[in-house]
Amino acid sequence: MDGRAPRPPPARLSRPALTLKRRPPRSHPVVCIDFKAAWCGPCKACAPVLAAISLQHPGIEFGAVDVDELQSVAQRWGVSAMPTFIVFRGGTPFRTIVGADMKALAAALDEAGAAAPF
Numbered sequence: 001m002d003g004r005a006p007r008p009p010p011a012r013l014s015r016p017a018l019t020l021k022r023r024p025p026r027s028h029p030v031v032c033i034d035f036k037a038a039w040c041g042p043c044k045a046c047a048p049v050l051a052a053i054s055l056q057h058p059g060i061e062f063g064a065v066d067v068d069e070l071q072s073v074a075q076r077w078g079v080s081a082m083p084t085f086i087v088f089r090g091g092t093p094f095r096t097i098v099g100a101d102m103k104a105l106a107a108a109l110d111e112a113g114a115a116a117p118f
Contacts, residue, residue, distance in 0.1 A: 028059070028060065028061035029059075029089065029090060030059065030060045030061070030087065030088065030089050030094075030109070030112045030113050031060070031061045031062075031063065031087070031088040032054075032057075032060055032061070032062050032063070032085060032086070032087050032088075032105075032109060033062075033063045033064065033065060033077075033085065033086050033088070034046075034050060034062070034063070034064040034065070034083060034085055035064075035065045035067055035074055035077070035079040035082060035083060035084040035085070035086070036064060036065070036066060036067065036082050036083045037066060037067050037068050037082050038066065038068065039068075040082040040083065042082070042083060042099070042100040043082050043083045043100075045100060046083055046100050046102060049102045050062075050102070050105075053102065053105065053106055053109065056106075057109050057110075057113060059113055060109055060112070060113055065079075067079060067082060077093075081098050081099065083099065083100055084096065084097070084098050084099075085097040085105050085108075087105075087108045087109060087112050089112045094108070094111075094112045095108035095111070095112065
């Protein structure tokens with residue numbers, strides 16, 4: 001044991017990020033994509049908070065894009081800083097949160113989810 005806290009389970013992640021190569025995700029009325037990188041300290045710090053947020057929003061689909069592995073997807077959506085969260089509602093970008101502002105992300109998800117036709 002190295003003294004570090006155990007890793008939290010990942011947020012509910014699924015396939016919507018893969019569709020971003022071709023089109024916005026439409027798998028659910030509201031989709032949140034986390035654009036991150038393995039080397040990004042703030043991205044790692046956000047992971048447990050994002051996992052908790054995903055559990056609080058069961059009607060929202062969550063996905064992730066590693067910007068180093070999928071550079072073309074990050075470029076397509078104008079992502080230049082990590083982490084960046086894009087919340088899609090009805091297949092169109094609803095809010096973009098740049099940086100580790102998890103309160104802003106939670107507020108955007110609340111707003112998008114409240115307005116979504118579930």
